[in-house]
Amino acid sequence: MALKKPYQDIPGTTIFDADMARIxxxxxxxCMSLMNARNRERxxxxxxxxxxxxxxxxxxxxxxxxxxxxxxxxxxxxxxFLAKIFSSDxxxxxxxxxxMTGMTQEEYAQMMIxxxxxxxxxxxxxxxxxxx
Amino acid sequence: xxxxxxxxxxxxxxxxxxxxxNGKSAEPYWxxxxxxxxxxxxxxxxxxxxxxxxVYNDHATAFSLDMVxxxxxxxxxxxxxxxxxxxxxxxxxxxGHPELAAHIAxxxxxxxxxxxxxxxxxxDHGLTVPLSLLFGQPExxxxxxxxxxxxxxxxxxxxxRRCYELGKxxxxxxxxxxxxxxxxxxxxxxxxxxxxxxxxxxxNKVFDNDFLERLVNSPxxxxxxxxxxxxxxxxxxxxxxxxxxxMRGALNEQVIERHRFYHVPASNTAVGHLxxxxx
Numbered sequence: 001m002a003l004k005k006p007y008q009d010i011p012g013t014t015i016f017d018a019d020m021a022r023i024x025x026x027x028x029x030x031c032m033s034l035m036n037a038r039n040r041e042r043x044x045x046x047x048x049x050x051x052x053x054x055x056x057x058x059x060x061x062x063x064x065x066x067x068x069x070x071x072x073x074x075x076x077x078x079x080x081f082l083a084k085i086f087s088s089d090x091x092x093x094x095x096x097x098x099x100m101t102g103m104t105q106e107e108y109a110q111m112m113i114x115x116x117x118x119x120x121x122x123x124x125x126x127x128x129x130x131x132x
Numbered sequence: 133x134x135x136x137x138x139x140x141x142x143x144x145x146x147x148x149x150x151x152x153x154n155g156k157s158a159e160p161y162w163x164x165x166x167x168x169x170x171x172x173x174x175x176x177x178x179x180x181x182x183x184x185x186x187v188y189n190d191h192a193t194a195f196s197l198d199m200v201x202x203x204x205x206x207x208x209x210x211x212x213x214x215x216x217x218x219x220x221x222x223x224x225x226x227x228g229h230p231e232l233a234a235h236i237a238x239x240x241x242x243x244x245x246x247x248x249x250x251x252x253x254x255x256d257h258g259l260t261v262p263l264s265l266l267f268g269q270p271e272x273x274x275x276x277x278x279x280x281x282x283x284x285x286x287x288x289x290x291x292x293r294r295c296y297e298l299g300k301x302x303x304x305x306x307x308x309x310x311x312x313x314x315x316x317x318x319x320x321x322x323x324x325x326x327x328x329x330x331x332x333x334x335x336n337k338v339f340d341n342d343f344l345e346r347l348v349n350s351p352x353x354x355x356x357x358x359x360x361x362x363x364x365x366x367x368x369x370x371x372x373x374x375x376x377x378x379m380r381g382a383l384n385e386q387v388i389e390r391h392r393f394y395h396v397p398a399s400n401t402a403v404g405h406l407x408x409x410x411x
Contacts, residue, residue, distance in 0.1 A: 006360045007287075012331030013368050017287040025197055032196045035217055070329060079328040079369075080192040080285055087217035093147070094399050097332040108333060112397040116324075116335025119365055123333070 011121050016078040024076020027064070030054045031081035040088045069100050134232070134306045134313040138179060139379040139387070140172070141347070141406045142265055144188060144320045146257040147399035149221055152264050165403055168393035169265045172407050175390060176266050182313040183229050183276045185236075185302060187378045188258035188320045189284045191216075194250075200286050201248035203298065205240075206255075206279035207233040214254035223260050223269075229276040232309055236278070239305035245298050247280075255279055262320045265405075284321065284372045288359060292374045296355035299381020306382075319379030321372025323394075324365070325401035334367040335402050340394060343373060344404055348389050351380040369401075384410045 007015045014020070021028075030051065033039045043050045051061040063071035064085065072082055086096040098108035103123075111117060114126035151162045193214045195201065208228050213220040237249050259279055267274060280302075283289055290298075299317065306315050323343065326334040343366075346354040355377050362371045391407035 007363050010331075010364055010368075012329045013326065013363070014329055015287050015363065015368060016285065021197060021200075021286050028192070028197050032192065035193075035215065040217075073328055078192070078285060081197075083192070084217055092399075093327065097327055097400055100328060100332050101330055111333055112335075112400065115337070115396055116402070117326075117331065117333040119331075119334060119336055119339075119367075121331050124335075 014073045016073075020076045021078070022076070024060075024078065026054045026056045027060045027072065027075065027077050028081035030056065030064075031077070031084040034084040034088050043088060067099070069096060134309040134311055134315055136303055136306055136317060136382050137181065137314045137410060138316045139318070139383045139406075139408045140262075140266065140316060141319045141376045141379055141404065142262050143322055143398065143401060143403045143405070144258045144261040145398045145401045145403065146216075146261065148403075149257050149261040149264055152269065153222055165395055165398050166265075168395055168403065168405055171391045172266055172405065173268055175407060179316070180314070181275050181316040183232060183278060183315045185278050185280055185306075185315060185317045185382070186259055186262065186320070187280045187282060187318060187375045188262070189372060189375065190281050191256055191258055192285065193256035194253045195281070195283075197286075200283050201250075201281070202283045202290055203245065204248040204250045204281040205233055205237050206250050206253055206281070207237065208251050208253065211253055211255045211259075211277075211279060213260050214256045216256055221257065221260055223264060224272045226255055226259065226263070226273060226277045226279070229278055232306075232311075232313070233278045235309050236302065236305040239308060240298070240301045243301040243304060245301050250281070253279070253281075258320060262318055280378070282375050282378070284374065287371075289371055289374055291359065292355045292357055292377050295374045295377040296351065296381040299378040299383075302378070303382040317379045317382040319376035321375050322366070322370060323373060323402040323404040324367050324370045326367030327369050327400055329368070331367070333400060334370075335396050336365055336367070336370075337394075337396065337402070339365045340402050340404055344392060344394065344406060347376055347380055348387065348392075348406065348408065351377065352385075355381070383408060386411050
């Protein structure tokens with residue numbers, strides 16, 4: 001019998017559960033390899049060659065090359081592991097998060113100063129205060 | 133005998149550590165965050181705990197996907213600040229208390245909580261940012277620290293109820309340790325935040341302030357809140373808040389609230405902080 005996953009209908013959210021961890025194991029372990037400075041240099045020199053050393057799916061590799069974080073998460077990536085990629089790129093957590101929302105970094109940073117985004121997904125405008 | 137004197141909760145946002153390390157704490161964006169801890173640093177200097185049991189989560193630093201312990205206790209003599217990809221934070225090495233840690237493991241495992249024993253581990257911002265917020269920038273941390281790492285990265289993390297009960301087991305363990313020690317328990321992480329997907333940037337002030345209130349005054353009831361409520365209302369990473377219940381379980385049913393602070397935002401996250409004393 002399948003286990004219930006009541007979190008699957010939360011909008012704009014992928015929960016990294018044990019099934020996703022299974023699918024994303026090699027993708028996430030590749031990310032861990034970027035904790036090492038030498039591996040970061042090798043990755044910067046030839047991203048494709050580095051990715052080909054891991055038994056990842058072609059879709060997963062392409063998502064990394066495209067820096068498509070939403071896609072990486074749909075293929076089993078977890079944000080704390082994927083953070084090793086954008087850290088290697090010299091990009092902040094806030095800048096990386098903005099790329100997942102379709103906002104510019106400036107728009108996203110302003111939304112946070114205004115109070116963030118409500119659980120239904122609505123960005124704070126600075127005028128409403130119910131959630132933000 | 134050792135005794136638990138107080139509990140602290142605080143967010144552990146990495147950008148807070150970076151702001152402090154890079155001399156930006158007086159900037160208009162960060163000043164209100166650090167001001168929220170002014171009272172606590174003075175209080176801490178008076179309290180002078182001997183040991184802090186510091187409940188936190190590792191963020192794909194010490195634990196890759198090769199091994200993911202649900203609860204782990206650091207039994208080493210010291211823990212180095214981790215290189216999280218841009219070099220270790222310039223903060224002191226964390227000194228442990230191996231005898232007390234071993235005693236806690238012995239006690240708590242026999243009390244039905246199966247802690248993983250860790251004898252070598254670097255500690256990331258989840259552990260060092262709270263130390264910076266409460267102690268500032270000393271040459272050496274002024275107390276010993278026993279890291280208690282909780283998996284909140286790979287779903288499902290332990291339930292709030294399980295965390296609350298673990299806090300009670302930690303208290304029994306500490307109180308059976310035959311040494312005159314003042315011990316604090318810190319619960320870290322949270323508050324509402326979501327770092328991923330189109331819903332990234334989630335903040336829920338209503339949820340957070342309700343959580344702060346119930347953690348102080350009705351923790352028993354709060355401990356029964358299911359995971360789905362945290363994830364839906366406080367964001368996929370807001371689930372870190374279950375760790376605060378470990379701190380609360382280790383304290384008396386009635387506590388004295390010394391300090392409460394709430395601020396939005398620090399980078400992607402709502403910052404919450406409590407200082408509670410046992411009566």
